[in-house]
Amino acid sequence: MATNPGAARGGGKKIEEITYDNLSLRALPLDDSRGPSARTVKGACFSLVSPEPVVKPRLVAVATDALALLDIDSEEVNRPDFAEIFSGNRQLPGWQTAAHCYCGHQFGHFSGQLGDGAAMYIGEVINSQGQRWELQFKGAGPTPYSRTADGRKVLRSSVREFLCSEAMFHLGIPTTRCATCVTSDTLIVRDPLYDGNAIREQCTIITRLAPTFLRFGSFEIFKTTDAITGRQGPSVGMEAQMLPQMLRHTIKTYFTELYQQYDGDSLAARFPVGNEQGWQPLYGDWLAEVASRTASMAAAWQAVGWCHGVLNTDNMSIIGITIDYGPFGFMDAYDPGHVCNGSDDSARYAFSAQREMCRWNCEKLAEALKWAVTDKQAVKVALARYDEEYDRVYNALMRRKLGLLQTVEKEDVALVESLLQVMADAGADWTNCWRALARMPANPELSGPEYEQLLSYLVNQCSPPDVLAKQRGSSIPAENLHLLLSLQKDPGMLHSIGISVAQLTEEVAKNEVAKRYQRMSPQDKVNADKAAWAGWLAVYSSRLARDGTDTEARVTAMNSTNPRYVLRNWMAQTAIATAEKGDYSEVRDLLTLLQSPFSTEGEDAAYAVAAQGATCTLPSARGSKWDGSPPAW
Secondary structure (H helix, E strand, O other), X not given: XXXXXXXXXXXXXXXXXXXXXXXXXXXXXEEOXXXXXXXXXXXXXXXXXXXXXXXXXXXXXXXXXXXXXXOEOHHHHHOOOHHHXXXXXXXXXXXXXXXXXXXXXXOOEEEEEOOOOOEEEEEEEEOOOOOEEEEEEEOOOOOOOOOOOOOOEEHHHHHHHHHHHHHHHHOOOOEOEEEEEEEEEEEEEEOOOOOOOOEEEEEXXXXXXXXXXXXXXXXXXXXXXXXXXXXXXXXXOOHHHHHHHHHHHHHHHHOHHHHHHOOHHHHHHHOOOOOOHHHHHHHHHHHHHHHHHHHHHHHHHHHHOEEOOOOOHHHOEOOOOEOOOOOOEEOOEOOOOOOOXXXXXXXXXXXXXXXXXXXXXXXXXXXXXXXXXXXXXXXXXXXXXXXXXXXXHHHHHHHXXXXXXXXXXXXXXXXXXXXHHHHHHHOOEHHHHHHHHHHOOOOOOOOOHHHHHHHHHHHHOOOOHHHHHHHHOOOOOHHHHHHHHOOOOOHXXXXXXXXXXXXXXXXXXXXXXXXXXXXXXXXXXXXXXXXXXXXXXXXXXXXXXXHOOOHHHHHHHHHOOOOOOOOOHHHHHHHHHHHOOOOOHHHHHHHHHHOOOOOOOOHHHXXXXXXXXXXXXXXXXXXXXXXXXXXXX
C-alpha cells in the first residue's frame, strides 16, 4: 500500500492497542439475536450484527487528524492490513458491531421503523483527552433495518460524505467526522440516475466518528399508530420500561454539565425509573439545550450556504451535529429556494426552509418525549430557546461575515437582507461574493482601482439571464401550467394529479421570474447587476465607517469566517470520476484543500484574473484549479 500523503507520525497507539468502552450497548436495551434478516425489532435500541467481507479492500483516503481522535498513530495507515481492518474484513478485540433502531418523520410523514440500514456501530473509545468517540462503519453490509436494500454504499456517495464531513469540520460547523474511506472489488448494482440504466459499482466503506449517533428518531420508536400513514413505532407501549433509561443515559453521557448541575446521580437514587416527576426540571432544560444546539447548527449551515437536503427527524442529531450526508449541496449561485434533493418535489427542505424545518423536528422530538416530559410549558420554552439561539448565532455570524466587529445596529438585519436580495436577483456566487467583500476599500468616496476591481469581480460572479431563466423557472411546461391554472378552483382535482393550490401558485410565480430573465439581454443583466451592487456597496461603506473596525482586523475576521473553498458538487464529482478509474489522488488533494478552507495562498492572483472575467488557470497557485467557475457540464 502506498504511503498516505501528508501522514506524519503522531506518537499514538497501534490499532490493536485501542481499548473500547461500549457504554451504549451496556446502558440501552440490546437485541442480541444477531443475523441481518429484515425484521421489526421490539424493545431494543440496538441489534447485534456482523460486517460482511469485501474483496480486495484498498484505501481511498484517510483523514489523519480524525483518526488521531482515537489516539491511533498516523504511521498505522501504512500497514498492509489497514484496509482489511477499516473495511470490516478483520475485526478487532473490543469491537461489538451493532445496528441502531430508530424511526422518523420523512418529508413530514411518520415512516415507522427505519434504523441503521447501512451503518454499523463498532464501539466507543475514550481517548487520551477524555473524549468519548463512537465509531461507525457505513456500507459494511445488511442489518435488520436494511429492509429490501443490501446495506452497501458505493464509491461516489462514500467519497462525498467523507469529504463533506471533513470540510464541515474545518469550516467550524458541528459535524460527524470521517476517518477513512475504503473501496473494494466487490460490486453491487445501482441505478445512479434512477432512469433504468443500472450499473455495477464498487462497494465502499467509510469510518464515521461522533460522540454519539443518537438522533431525534431514536426516541420515536414508541409512537402509536399514525393517523395518516398507519405506521407505528416498533416499541409502542414500552415507554415506561425504555424511555427513562434512554433519557438518563443520553443526558448523563452527552450533556454532562447539565446532568451534574442537577446532581443527576442523586436524582436517580431518589426517583428510580418509572418515577419521572422529579426529573421534570432536568428534562425540560435538556430539551431546551437540544433545541439550542440544533438552532446553532442550522444557523451555521445558512452562513456558509449549505443545504442538507433530507431534514427528516431520523437525520437530526440529538447533540446538535450535522449527520447523514446524502443529497447535500453547497450553493454556487445564491437561490433562497435552492433544493439539493431531486426527490424533494415540494421544496420542503429548500435552503430558505431549513430554519423552520429544524424547528419542526424539535417539535416532533418533544411529541416523542411526552410520556416523560409532561410539562407543556417546558416544550414552549424549548421552542422559544430555539428561536432565540438561531437569531443570536445567525446575526452574529452575518455581522462577522461583513466585518462589523465593534458595533451592533438594528439596521444590520436590513443590511444583510438587502445583500441577500441583490445576490438572489443576480444569481451571485455565494462563496466567492462573501469572500470578496473583505477587499472592500476603506474609501467612503467609492472610487479608485480597488473599488472598481471589487465591483467588477462581484458582477463577474453573477449568472447570465439565460441560466437564471432555466434555473429559476417552473419545472412544469408552460402549456401544462396553463391547463392546471384552469383547475385551480377545484383543489380536489389538483390534488388527484399530485399538486396543491399552493404549489401551483409557486410554480406560476417561478414562471413569471423566468419570463423576466428571458426578456433581459446579457448586457442588460450586467448593467442591472452593476447598479445593484454599487447601490449596496454604498450603504455597506457607510456602515463600515460607523463601525470603525481597523481595516486589518476586519479583513482578518472576514477571511477567517467567509471560506475561499467549500465542497462544491462539481469539485466532488471531479474527484469521484478520477477515483472510479482507480486514481485516488484527486480525492486526497481535495481533502487537503478542504482542510484549509480559509487559505489565502495564491488568492490575490486568482482574484485579479476573476475580476477580469476570466477563469483562473494559474498552475502555481495552491488550489487554483478550484478557484475558477464551475465547468460547463
